[in-house]
Amino acid sequence: MKDWNLEDNVNDWVKSEFARIKQNNYTVESAMSDFLKDAIQKGVILKRLALEEAGETEKGKSWKPDFHLEIFADRKIPVLIENKLGINKLSATNGDKIKNDIKSVKNFAVNGAIHYAQCAIMSKKYTEAIAIGIAGNNANNVTIKVYYVFGATDETYKLIDTYTSLDFLESKKSFAEFYKAATLTEDEKHKILIDSQAKLQEYAKKLNKLMNNHAITAPQRVLYVSGMLLAMQDIADIKNGLTPDDLRGINLDNQRDGDTIVTQIENYLKLKEIPLDKLNLMMASFKEINKDTDRDKKTDLDPIIGKLLPDLASVNKQIFTYIYENIFLSIDSMSGHLDIMGEMYSEFLKYALGDGKEIGIVLTPPYVTKMMTQILEVDENSKVMDLATGSAGFLISSMEMMIEYAEKKYGKNTTKAIDKIKEIKKNQLLGVELNAEMFTLASTNMILRGDGSSNIRKGSSFNEPADLYREFNADKLLLNPPFSFKENGMPFILFGLENMKIGGKAAIIIQDSAGNGRGVESCKAILAKNQLLASIKMPIDLFIPMAGVQTSIYVIEHTGKSHDYKKQVKFIDFRNDGYKRTKRSLIELDNSMQRYNDIVEIYKNGVTADVSPTLWNLKQTIVMSVISKNGNDWNFDHYQKIDTKPTIKDFKKTIGDYLAWEVSNLLRQKNEDKSFVAALEKERIAELKLCFSAPNLKNYILTGEEKRVFEMFEKGEVKFEEFEIQKLFDVSPSKAYKMNDRNILIENGKTPYVSNQSQNNGYIGWSNLEPLNPSNVITLSDTWQSERTIFYQPTEFIGKSHLQVLKAYDKNFQKFELFFAISSFRKAILELNYDYGTKFNRDKIKITKIQLPAINNEIDFALMRALISAIQKLVIKDIVLFANKKIDSPR
Structure with a gap:
C-alpha cells in the first residue's frame, strides 16, 4: 500500500473511521464551539505559550486540535484529537512522561492532544478531558493512543492502553463504558495524592528559601502565599486574576506591586460576599504584603527565579511569579484531598525558629x-x-x-x-x-x-x-x-x-x-x-x-x-502503614496505598475483612475487647498480647553485637602494633582468629551441660517468670562531669565515655579523667531509642546525659547473666514503642517486666550462664568458619 505524503491523508482516514462507526457529531478546527475555544485559548495564555510563538500558521491553521467532540457527559468532557503524518510523530517522551515543551507539543500527536486537554482544564471551564493522538504512514499502519486527562501537570493524565481504536466514540453508551475504565482507581488516587504532596513540598522548600533570601519572616511567608494565590483568582466575570505581567514595579503610592496585589485580594473577597468582620480579619493579615515598600523596588533576580523573568523585578513580583508558575497553575492538577496551605505552612515551619x-x-x-x-x-x-x-x-x-x-x-x-x-x-x-x-x-x-x-x-x-x-x-x-x-x-x-x-x-x-x-x-x-x-x-x-x-x-x-x-471495642494496629517518614521525604516501603484502602475495610469488617493475608495478620492486627469505666484503657497497646520471652535469635544478636564491638576495641588497643595493622590491612577477616584467640574449632564444642540447656530451650522446656526491673536492679542516672565534651574527650584515653547512642556499645570516645560509674552494669537511653541503646559495660566509665545505669542487686548477675537480661529487656520494650514525646524515662524503666528462667520466683542463674556460654561458642564458631572459608577462597 502506498504511503501517505500529507497530514490531510491522516485527517481523511480519521473521517472514514467516524463514518464507519456512524459518528457524525465531530467538528474540525475552526468549527469548535466558542466555549471550548475560549477555554483552550485561556489555558494557552495561562501556560505562557504565546500564540504567535507556538501556533501553526501554515494553511490557515491556528492553535486548535484537528478534531473535537463535545457531545459526551452533557458537553463537559471534550474529546480532543491531534493527528500527525508518520508513526514516528506519535509521541515524544522523557521516560514515562510526555514532553510538554513547545517543539514537542507542535510536532507530535499525543503531546499536542494532551496539551489542548490540559489547557481546557486549566481554564477551569472543564475538570477532565479525553486526549487522542493519531499517527500513521498509511491506512494499514496507523497507531492511536487514548489518554484520560484530569489536570495540567505531568502526573495528571492516564494512558488507557486497552483502547486502540475510535470505536468507543460510537455512542454515549459506548463512551460511558470507556469512562468507567478511564477514571482513576483508589490506588491511583492515593498515588496522585502522595505525588502531589511531594511536588508541593518541593515547591514550598524553594519558595521558602526565596523568601528567606529577601528577609520575609516565617509568619509573613504563609500569608504571602495565601494572599497572592487569592489575587490570582478571577473576580467573577468582571476582572481576570493577576498575572506576573500585571506587576510593573511602578514606584507610586497605591500603584506599587504590593498595592496592586492587596487591592486585588480585597476586591476578590468583597465580590465573594465574605462577611465584613471576616473580610477585615483576613485583610489585616494580607496587608503584610504591601507593608514594606522596599519590597516593591526593582532589584536583581534571585537565582531561584531563574529564567521566569527577563530582567530586574521587585521582590514582590519575584515571589508572585514563582507562586504563579509553580503553584497556582498546578492547583487544579493536585489531588483533591491535599491541604495546600497546610502543606506550605508545614514546610515553612521546618526552617523557621518556631x-x-x-x-x-x-x-x-x-x-x-x-x-x-x-x-x-x-x-x-x-x-x-x-x-x-x-x-x-x-x-x-x-x-x-x-x-x-x-x-x-x-x-x-x-x-x-x-x-x-x-x-x-x-x-x-x-x-x-x-x-x-x-x-x-x-x-x-x-x-x-x-x-x-x-x-x-x-x-x-x-x-x-x-x-x-x-x-x-x-x-x-x-x-x-x-x-x-x-x-x-x-x-x-x-x-x-x-x-x-x-x-x-x-x-x-x-x-x-x-x-x-x-x-x-x-x-x-x-x-x-x-x-x-x-x-x-x-x-x-x-x-x-x-x-x-x-x-x-x-x-x-x-x-x-x-x-x-x-459491647466490645475494636482495637486496630496500624503502626505499619507502609511508609517511612524522614525530615526530607515520605518513602513508600511496603504497599502503602493498599494498606490505606485496607484499613477502612478492616475498621468496617474486623477479622472478616477482605484483605491480603500477605499484608495483614488480622488476628494480630485486631483485638476485640471491652473497656473499663476508668477512661484510661483506650489504646491498642493496653490489649496487645506480646510474647516477651527472648529467643535464640535475640541472644545471638546481643552476643554478636558485643563481640563485634570487642573486636573493634581490641583493634584500637593494638593500633600501635604496626605488624598487626599491616596484617590486618592485608586480610582483615583472617585476623578474626587472632582477635578471638581461636586457632582450633574444638574450643567451641559445647559441654554436656551447655548442650542439655540449649536443647531444653529449643524445645520450650525452660520455665520463665516475670520480674520488674526495679526488683532486680538499682536504676539511676549515670554520673557525669559537668564539662563540655571537648574537655572530656582525648584521642588515646583509657576511660570510656558512654552516651545514649545506639552503636559502638554506647561509646562516643575516650578520656583520661577518672571513671565515675562502676563496671559490670547495663546502660540504656531514657529516650525513644531505648531498645537499641541497651549495652553491657565491662569496665568503669564516664556517663553522659539521658543515660541510665542498671546495677544488679544480686552478685550472681555477671557478664553472661547480664547478656541474658539484656536480651530479655530488649524483647520486652521492643513493642512498647516509646517515642521522644512519651519518653522511656526512669520510672517506666523501673516498672518494665522482663522474663527470666526461674522456678518459684527464684532465678536460675546456672541455666542462664550455661545457655549464654553455649550461644557465644556457636556465634564464634560461625565467625571462624566464615573466616576460614573467606581465607581459603580467592578474592
Whole structure:
C-alpha cells in the first residue's frame, strides 16, 4: 500500500473511521464551539505559550486540535484529537512522561492532544478531558493512543492502553463504558495524592528559601502565599486574576506591586460576599504584603527565579511569579484531598525558629484525613464539623468525599449534581479556628476550593453561640486538636459530641496519652453519653519531623446514653502503614496505598475483612475487647498480647553485637602494633582468629551441660517468670562531669565515655579523667531509642546525659547473666514503642517486666550462664568458619 505524503491523508482516514462507526457529531478546527475555544485559548495564555510563538500558521491553521467532540457527559468532557503524518510523530517522551515543551507539543500527536486537554482544564471551564493522538504512514499502519486527562501537570493524565481504536466514540453508551475504565482507581488516587504532596513540598522548600533570601519572616511567608494565590483568582466575570505581567514595579503610592496585589485580594473577597468582620480579619493579615515598600523596588533576580523573568523585578513580583508558575497553575492538577496551605505552612515551619509545637499545631497528613472521612462514611448528605480547624485539612477531605458521592449519585455536571455541590459548600461544612494565622489559611484553602469560606469562623469553639451548633446540627465530627491544650485536647471532642445530633459519629486523632490516663476526665464524660467504637494505633513517625508523638484515632458514636460496657471495642494496629517518614521525604516501603484502602475495610469488617493475608495478620492486627469505666484503657497497646520471652535469635544478636564491638576495641588497643595493622590491612577477616584467640574449632564444642540447656530451650522446656526491673536492679542516672565534651574527650584515653547512642556499645570516645560509674552494669537511653541503646559495660566509665545505669542487686548477675537480661529487656520494650514525646524515662524503666528462667520466683542463674556460654561458642564458631572459608577462597 502506498504511503501517505500529507497530514490531510491522516485527517481523511480519521473521517472514514467516524463514518464507519456512524459518528457524525465531530467538528474540525475552526468549527469548535466558542466555549471550548475560549477555554483552550485561556489555558494557552495561562501556560505562557504565546500564540504567535507556538501556533501553526501554515494553511490557515491556528492553535486548535484537528478534531473535537463535545457531545459526551452533557458537553463537559471534550474529546480532543491531534493527528500527525508518520508513526514516528506519535509521541515524544522523557521516560514515562510526555514532553510538554513547545517543539514537542507542535510536532507530535499525543503531546499536542494532551496539551489542548490540559489547557481546557486549566481554564477551569472543564475538570477532565479525553486526549487522542493519531499517527500513521498509511491506512494499514496507523497507531492511536487514548489518554484520560484530569489536570495540567505531568502526573495528571492516564494512558488507557486497552483502547486502540475510535470505536468507543460510537455512542454515549459506548463512551460511558470507556469512562468507567478511564477514571482513576483508589490506588491511583492515593498515588496522585502522595505525588502531589511531594511536588508541593518541593515547591514550598524553594519558595521558602526565596523568601528567606529577601528577609520575609516565617509568619509573613504563609500569608504571602495565601494572599497572592487569592489575587490570582478571577473576580467573577468582571476582572481576570493577576498575572506576573500585571506587576510593573511602578514606584507610586497605591500603584506599587504590593498595592496592586492587596487591592486585588480585597476586591476578590468583597465580590465573594465574605462577611465584613471576616473580610477585615483576613485583610489585616494580607496587608503584610504591601507593608514594606522596599519590597516593591526593582532589584536583581534571585537565582531561584531563574529564567521566569527577563530582567530586574521587585521582590514582590519575584515571589508572585514563582507562586504563579509553580503553584497556582498546578492547583487544579493536585489531588483533591491535599491541604495546600497546610502543606506550605508545614514546610515553612521546618526552617523557621518556631515550629508550631509551642501552640500545638501539628497538621494531619492528607492521606490520613481522607482515611478518617472514609471511616466515618462521609457522603453527600453529611454535615461535617471541625472545632480545631487548623488549615482546614479535614474539611477539604470531607468536601471532596461529599462531592464525589454527589457526582456518583446524580452524574457529573448534571444540574442536580451542580446544585447539590453548591449546597455542600455553602451549608454542610463548619470549621472554627482560634489562631488568626490558621484561620486565614483555612479560609484561603476553602476559597480556592470554591467554598467561599462561608462557614469558617474565627474564635474559640467553646465560646461560639450555642445556636450555631444547634442550627448546623452536625452528624460527623473530625478533629486533630492542639495537643498543648489540657488533656492533650480531649475536651474538644467532648464538646463536639455534646453539640452534634444523636447518631452522629466522630473521629479524633490525638496523642496516645490522652486515652491512657492524661485525658481521663474527658474520657469518662464522653463514656457517659457516647459509645467508643474503635481505637486505631497510628504509625509512630506519622508527624515526623514536626513532632515525635504516638497517636491513635478514636472513633465514637454519639448515642445520648452511657457506653455499653458489654459491647466490645475494636482495637486496630496500624503502626505499619507502609511508609517511612524522614525530615526530607515520605518513602513508600511496603504497599502503602493498599494498606490505606485496607484499613477502612478492616475498621468496617474486623477479622472478616477482605484483605491480603500477605499484608495483614488480622488476628494480630485486631483485638476485640471491652473497656473499663476508668477512661484510661483506650489504646491498642493496653490489649496487645506480646510474647516477651527472648529467643535464640535475640541472644545471638546481643552476643554478636558485643563481640563485634570487642573486636573493634581490641583493634584500637593494638593500633600501635604496626605488624598487626599491616596484617590486618592485608586480610582483615583472617585476623578474626587472632582477635578471638581461636586457632582450633574444638574450643567451641559445647559441654554436656551447655548442650542439655540449649536443647531444653529449643524445645520450650525452660520455665520463665516475670520480674520488674526495679526488683532486680538499682536504676539511676549515670554520673557525669559537668564539662563540655571537648574537655572530656582525648584521642588515646583509657576511660570510656558512654552516651545514649545506639552503636559502638554506647561509646562516643575516650578520656583520661577518672571513671565515675562502676563496671559490670547495663546502660540504656531514657529516650525513644531505648531498645537499641541497651549495652553491657565491662569496665568503669564516664556517663553522659539521658543515660541510665542498671546495677544488679544480686552478685550472681555477671557478664553472661547480664547478656541474658539484656536480651530479655530488649524483647520486652521492643513493642512498647516509646517515642521522644512519651519518653522511656526512669520510672517506666523501673516498672518494665522482663522474663527470666526461674522456678518459684527464684532465678536460675546456672541455666542462664550455661545457655549464654553455649550461644557465644556457636556465634564464634560461625565467625571462624566464615573466616576460614573467606581465607581459603580467592578474592
